[in-house]
Amino acid sequence: MLRIEALEKRYKTGDHALKGVSFTVQPGQVVGLIGPSGAGKSSLIRCINRLVEPTGGRIFLGDVDISAVSRSDLRKARRRIGMIFQEYALVERLTVMENVLSGRLGYVSFWRSLLRRFPQGDVDKAFALIERVGLSDHVDKRADALSGGQRQRVGIARALEQDPELLLIDEPTASLDPKTSRQIMRLICEICAERKLPAIINIHDVALAQMFVDRIIGLKAGEIVFDGHPSALTNDVLSRIYGDEDWNAQRKAQDEDAQDAAAVAAFEIDRARHLEQV
Amino acid sequence: MPVSHANGTAIWQHRTTSRQWLGFAGWLGLVALFVYCWQVMNQGTIWAFVADAPRQAGDLLTRALPPRWSYLERLWLPLWDTINMATLGTLLGIVVAIPVAFLAARNTTPSTAFVRPMALLIIVASRSINSLIWALILVTILGPGLLAGILAIALRSIGFIGKLLYEAIEEIDETQVEAVRATGAGAVQVMDYGIVPQILPAFLGMSVFRWDINIRESTILGLVGAGGIGLQLQSSLNVLAWSQVSVIFALVLCTVVISEWVSAKVRHAII
Amino acid sequence: MSAAVSISGRQWKRPPLFIHSRFWRIAIYGGALAYLVLAIGTLDINWTRVAEGLERSGRVLSGFFQPDFTSRSRDIWQGLVESLTMTLTATVVGVLISIPIGIGAARNVAPPIVYYVCRSIIAVSRAFQEIVVAILFVAMFGFGPFAGFLTLAFATIGFLSKLLAEDIEDIDEAQAEAIRATGASWLQLLNYGIQPQVMPRLIGLSVYRLDINFRESAVIGIVGAGGIGATLNTAMSRYDYDTAGAILVVIIALVMIAEYASSHIRKWVQ
Numbered sequence: 001m002l003r004i005e006a007l008e009k010r011y012k013t014g015d016h017a018l019k020g021v022s023f024t025v026q027p028g029q030v031v032g033l034i035g036p037s038g039a040g041k042s043s044l045i046r047c048i049n050r051l052v053e054p055t056g057g058r059i060f061l062g063d064v065d066i067s068a069v070s071r072s073d074l075r076k077a078r079r080r081i082g083m084i085f086q087e088y089a090l091v092e093r094l095t096v097m098e099n100v101l102s103g104r105l106g107y108v109s110f111w112r113s114l115l116r117r118f119p120q121g122d123v124d125k126a127f128a129l130i131e132r133v134g135l136s137d138h139v140d141k142r143a144d145a146l147s148g149g150q151r152q153r154v155g156i157a158r159a160l161e162q163d164p165e166l167l168l169i170d171e172p173t174a175s176l177d178p179k180t181s182r183q184i185m186r187l188i189c190e191i192c193a194e195r196k197l198p199a200i201i202n203i204h205d206v207a208l209a210q211m212f213v214d215r216i217i218g219l220k221a222g223e224i225v226f227d228g229h230p231s232a233l234t235n236d237v238l239s240r241i242y243g244d245e246d247w248n249a250q251r252k253a254q255d256e257d258a259q260d261a262a263a264v265a266a267f268e269i270d271r272a273r274h275l276e277q278v
Numbered sequence: 279m280p281v282s283h284a285n286g287t288a289i290w291q292h293r294t295t296s297r298q299w300l301g302f303a304g305w306l307g308l309v310a311l312f313v314y315c316w317q318v319m320n321q322g323t324i325w326a327f328v329a330d331a332p333r334q335a336g337d338l339l340t341r342a343l344p345p346r347w348s349y350l351e352r353l354w355l356p357l358w359d360t361i362n363m364a365t366l367g368t369l370l371g372i373v374v375a376i377p378v379a380f381l382a383a384r385n386t387t388p389s390t391a392f393v394r395p396m397a398l399l400i401i402v403a404s405r406s407i408n409s410l411i412w413a414l415i416l417v418t419i420l421g422p423g424l425l426a427g428i429l430a431i432a433l434r435s436i437g438f439i440g441k442l443l444y445e446a447i448e449e450i451d452e453t454q455v456e457a458v459r460a461t462g463a464g465a466v467q468v469m470d471y472g473i474v475p476q477i478l479p480a481f482l483g484m485s486v487f488r489w490d491i492n493i494r495e496s497t498i499l500g501l502v503g504a505g506g507i508g509l510q511l512q513s514s515l516n517v518l519a520w521s522q523v524s525v526i527f528a529l530v531l532c533t534v535v536i537s538e539w540v541s542a543k544v545r546h547a548i549i
Numbered sequence: 550m551s552a553a554v555s556i557s558g559r560q561w562k563r564p565p566l567f568i569h570s571r572f573w574r575i576a577i578y579g580g581a582l583a584y585l586v587l588a589i590g591t592l593d594i595n596w597t598r599v600a601e602g603l604e605r606s607g608r609v610l611s612g613f614f615q616p617d618f619t620s621r622s623r624d625i626w627q628g629l630v631e632s633l634t635m636t637l638t639a640t641v642v643g644v645l646i647s648i649p650i651g652i653g654a655a656r657n658v659a660p661p662i663v664y665y666v667c668r669s670i671i672a673v674s675r676a677f678q679e680i681v682v683a684i685l686f687v688a689m690f691g692f693g694p695f696a697g698f699l700t701l702a703f704a705t706i707g708f709l710s711k712l713l714a715e716d717i718e719d720i721d722e723a724q725a726e727a728i729r730a731t732g733a734s735w736l737q738l739l740n741y742g743i744q745p746q747v748m749p750r751l752i753g754l755s756v757y758r759l760d761i762n763f764r765e766s767a768v769i770g771i772v773g774a775g776g777i778g779a780t781l782n783t784a785m786s787r788y789d790y791d792t793a794g795a796i797l798v799v800i801i802a803l804v805m806i807a808e809y810a811s812s813h814i815r816k817w818v819q
Contacts, residue, residue, distance in 0.1 A: 049730055079732030089727035093745035097290055102741050106732020113737050116292030123290045139290070155727075162731055312641050319634035319694045327691035334689045362588040406804035407797065408768045410680065411778070414785055415613075415793075419606040421598040478566075498680045502771065515684065531676055 001027055001062065002048070002166055002198055008056030009043050009222075017043040019222040020057065025166075028196040030189055032209035032230070035219035036242050041202045044219065045168045048200070049081045050074060061166060079106025082159030084188075086171035088151040090158075092144040096135060099143050099154050100126045103161030122161070129157040133187065149180035156188065160195075167192065167199035173208065181205070185212045206238065341520035349522045353510060353529055360506035360533075363424055363499070364492040367431025372485055375436045379443035385455075386447055386473070401444070404437030409495045413504040427504035431492050438491075442484045443477065450476040483545045490541035497530045612790025613797065621784070621792045628780030629799060632766040635698045635776060640759045642698075643705025648751075650706060651713030657725075658717060658735075658743065667710070674707025683769040694775030701762045701769075708761070712754050713747065720746045753815040760804075760811040767800050 002025040009018040017040040025031055033041050046052035048059055050066065059066040066077050082103070090099050104122045105113055112118060118126075130136055133153035138146065143154060152172060159167060169188065173181035189212045192199050203209045209216060210230040218226030218233075218241040226237050293301065380386045382397035413430035420426045450473060458472035500508020507526060514522040568574040618625065653659045653667035679700055686696040686703075720743060728742035770778025777796060784793040 051726055051730060075732045075734060077732075078730060081730070083727065083730040085723060085727055087723060089721075089723035091724045091728065091741060091745050092721075093748070094741070098292070098741075102728055102733070103731050105728065105734070105737045105741060110734060110736045110740075113733075114740055120289070123288075127288050127290070158727075158731070168730075308641075312638060315634035315637045318630060319638060319698060322693055323695045324691060324693075328695060331689045338685075338688055358591070362592065365584075366588060366592075402805060403801060406764070406801040408764060410768050410771060411781065411797075411800075414771065414782065415609075415797075418785060418788075418790075419609050420602040421595065423595060423598070424592055425594045425599060494678055498678065501680065527677070527681065530681070534676070 001025065001060075002200075003060040004048070004057070005060075006057040007044070007047060007054055007059065007067075009040070009047055009052065010055050017222055018047065018054070018057075021219075021222070021224055022057075023217060023224065023227060025198045025200065027198055028192065029215060030192050030199045030201065030213045032213035032216045033200055033202045033219060034204070034206055034209055034216060034241065037204070038221075039219040040222040041219055042170060045083075045170055045200055045202050048166075048168055049078050049083060075106055079162050080165045082162045082164030082167045084152070084155050084159050084167065084169040084172050086174045088143075088148070088155045088175075090143040090151055090154055093142060095140050095142055096130065096146070096154050097126060097139050100130060100157045100161050103158040106162065126157070126161055129160050132160075132191070133157050148176050149184060152176065152180075152184050153187070156184075156191070160191065164197065167197055169199055169201040169203075171202055171204065173203070173205065181208060182211070189213070206233070338520060341518075342524040344521070345524040345528060346519075346521040347525060349525045350529070353507060353526065356500075356505075356507040356510050357529065357533065359424055360496050360500075360508075361493065363427040363504075363506050364431060364489060364496040367428045367496070368435055368485065368489045368492050370428065370432035371435025371488070372439055374432065375439035375443060378436060378440045379447060380469075382440065382444040383447035385450075385452070386469075397440075397444075401437045401440040404433055404435075405441060406437075407434070409434035409492075410499060410502060413499045414502045417503040422503035422505070424505040427496060427499045427506060430499060430504060431496060434495070435488050435492065438488050439481075439484055443481055446477045446480045446484075447473065479548050482548050486541045486544045486548075490537050493537040494534050497533065609790050613794035615791060616795035616798050617791030618795045621789070621795075624780050624783070625777070625792070625796055625799065628770070628777035628796070629803075631694045631697075632763065632770075632776035632778075635694045635701060636759060636762045636766050639698045639701030640705060640755065640762050643702040643758070643762075644709060644755045646702070647706050647709035647713060651710040652717065652739065654710055654714035655717035657720075657722070658739065667714070671707050671711050671714070674703055675711065679704050679765045679769055680772060683772050683774040687773045692773045692775070697766060697769050697774035697776050700774055701765060704765065705758050705762065709754055709758055713751060716747045716750050717743060749818045752818045756811045756814045760807045763807050764804055 004024070005022050007018050007021045010016050021040075021044060033044065035041050043052055047054040048066070054067055057067065061077070061080060064077060069077050091102065094102070098116070101116075101118050101122060103126075104118055108118060108122070127139075130139060133156055135150060135153055135157070138150065143151060146154065155172075167188075172184055172188065176184060185208060188199065188201070191197065201209070201213060210233060213230060216226065216228065216230050216233055217224055218237065220241050225241055226233070291298075378397050378400055381388070381393050382401060384390065384394070387394040387397070409430045412433045413426055416426035416429050416433075420429070454476065455468060455472035458468050463471060496506055496508075498508045498511070500506045500510065501512050503509070503512075507530065511523065511526050514520075514526065565574055568577060650667045650670055653663045654671055656664055659667065682703055683696060683700040686699045690696045690699065724746065725738060725742035728738050733741060766776045767778045767781070770776040770780065771782045773779065777800060781793060781796045781800075784790075784796060
């Protein structure tokens with residue numbers, strides 16, 4: 001369980017990115033974080049694993065106050081939190097396997113990682129994860145030889161290799177085409193459901209978020225302006241989050257993308273059927 | 279494949295065993311080569327001298343410090359000569375390098391069979407020989423003095439500017455040249471309107487850059503008799519006047535820093 | 550047509566290329582011209598000596614065009630071996646020292662104090678050219694290739710650390726951030742997040758520096774730091790132009806081979 005209390009972030013440049021954000025995420029809950037660019041979404045998820053140092057407030061993962069751990073304990077705290085990045089952020093010149101195993105860096109000693117002698121248990125887990133995300137044929141390919149969707153699958157496997165208690169996901173579909181985006185979102189949500197993993201997904205595509213997540217938090221100028229079920233996300237609420245013009249522009253762009261919309265509809269039917277079977 | 283199967287579980291290794299050994303052998307070979315070279319190189323080394331080095335260094339420092347600043351007034355004229363040597367040498371080098379570069383570039387050379395290899399040979403020969411060695415040769419031919427220095431700088435600059443310039447010419451956008459040619463322009467006009475505008479900033483940048491390097495190099499050409507401040511350095515070294523040497527080093531350092539600053543400013547303004 | 554009439558007769562001049570202010574244009578170009586006149590005017594050239602030299606130059610040049618490899622082959626060989634061995638050892642040692650300094654001089658991985666220390670080391674190493682450093686090392690360590698080795702290693706540090714530091718500062722930060730987020734330690738971050746990104750360039754630069762070090766090894770011999778430059782200097786002072794010609798041919802050939810090989814290796818590691 002993740003509990004965030006009155007989180008503050010003010011950058012040295014004077015930007016007040018987060019103004020007292022508080023919320024709690026239950027186990028297995030997938031939270032979509034939406035809001036216009038500059039609303040503080042990226043700062044928020046980076047504060048949780050302290051890639052960005054928060055300037056105030058507290059972050060509890062289980063019983064540990066992550067915002068208060070020392071530099072040396074930060075390593076232990078970070079390995080409990082898996083992160084999936086926009087543009088994948090794979091180490092491009094390493095192989096798929098090395099990228100996935102890099103998820104264990106917080107656990108193994110420097111010498112083991114230098115010589116690439118990871119414990120067999122870690123390797124077994126990596127094989128299983130690579131199979132789970134459907135990349136068994138690409139174990140020894142270099143990451144820069146993969147397509148966008150495949151790379152993001154490696155990114156997911158790397159995060160899961162950490163045995164995380166929480167997933168932080170930063171714009172996972174920003175550089176993917178609509179079909180691959182939905183596949184990736186579905187994969188993430190399935191895995192979270194399988195493992196009862198809580199996740200925070202920072203996402204700009206509202207329709208995609210509504211399709212998959214359990215709960216949506218709307219962020220505007222560093223403050224929470226909406227927190228609820230995706231179905232409660234009406235046009236009024238969205239206008240409040242994005243501002244009138246921006247929201248209408250975004251919606252218009254979506255309307256024009258008729259093919260995409262049709263595909264979304266088709267997928268929703270598919271998903272409904274899928275859920276019925278489960 | 280680094281993935282193998284044993285007892286039903288997949289085992290992953292960073293590299294296959296043979297590649298691992300190959301890499302290991304490669305590193306071992308490098309270490310062996312290094313040790314061998316070290317042995318050969320130090321056959322004539324007298325280790326007592328090396329062990330004595332800290333004392334020598336201390337001795338050197340006490341002689342060099344404080345610098346004899348009064349010597350400075352006898353350095354201004356050599357410094358002026360040094361700067362002239364670098365500047366005139368660079369200009370001369372540029373004048374020769376431009377035609378050589380056009381003859382060497384694949385897209386402007388009149389003949390790839392004969393002229394281009396000749397031009398490339400000029401560039402390679404000029405580049406392989408340091409300006410100090412050029413100066414050494416020229417001093418024996420022309421006698422000590424500034425002329426040898428200027429020519430040495432120029433000879434070295436031909437290769438540097440020639441190479442960068444002919445590469446720049448080969449990389450130009452051919453469609454622009456074609457468009458100019460299509461208007462019915464003659465060969466020189468094509469050069470003026472189609473090629474020169476594309477390479478001019480790069481050319482000026484590399485010229486200023488070479489001038490900066492030449493200032494650096496011209497300060498030491500006097501060591502072999504080619505004039506400038508290096509002559510003072512040589513005569514001070516000969517009489518072990520380290521307090522004068524330190525003044526010269528300080529002046530050289532200032533000159534180099536200033537020329538580097540000027541060159542960076544000018545290149546910034548051009549590009 | 551009246552419009553055509555008003556258009557004709559208009560003057561067009563090409564706008565000035567670089568300096569737009571008329572005052573500065575005249576001042577700078579005028580100043581440059583004045584400097585040139587002054588510089589050429591103060592050139593003190595002994596033309597009679599030059600004329601004499603040109604007569605002799607036939608003999609010198611004929612020496613260079615008929616290089617004599619045999620009569621002093623032992624000296625040439627020894628100089629060459631000294632040059633090659635000191636090039637290799639100096640490059641290896643220089644690279645090994647450059648790596649930690651380069652990492653320390655990269656703003657995005659090193660703490661500020663380490664950063665400034667490493668940057669100062671680089672600045673000192675780059676301030677003086679090889680010849681000046683060689684003079685000092687020869688004075689301290691005596692004549693011979695050991696001083697040359699130290700000179701080249703010292704120069705390698707300034708060159709390589711600076712470029713390595715710049716490479717590390719230019720890496721894709723997202724990859725490093727992803728590794729940091731897994732809970733990796735600082736060393737693991739270097740090994741997984743940074744090394745894969747800079748390794749090909751590092752190898753390329755090391756090979757390139759090997760090439761430069763060989764060229765420099767031919768020069769620093771002139772001030773007594775061993776190598777083929779010393780052999781060349783001796784030959785010149787003995788007026789043995791045939792041997793000097795042979796040495797120059799050897800240097801040019803080796804530099805060409807080194808440059809060709811190094812460009813191939815650099816392509817291959819990319």
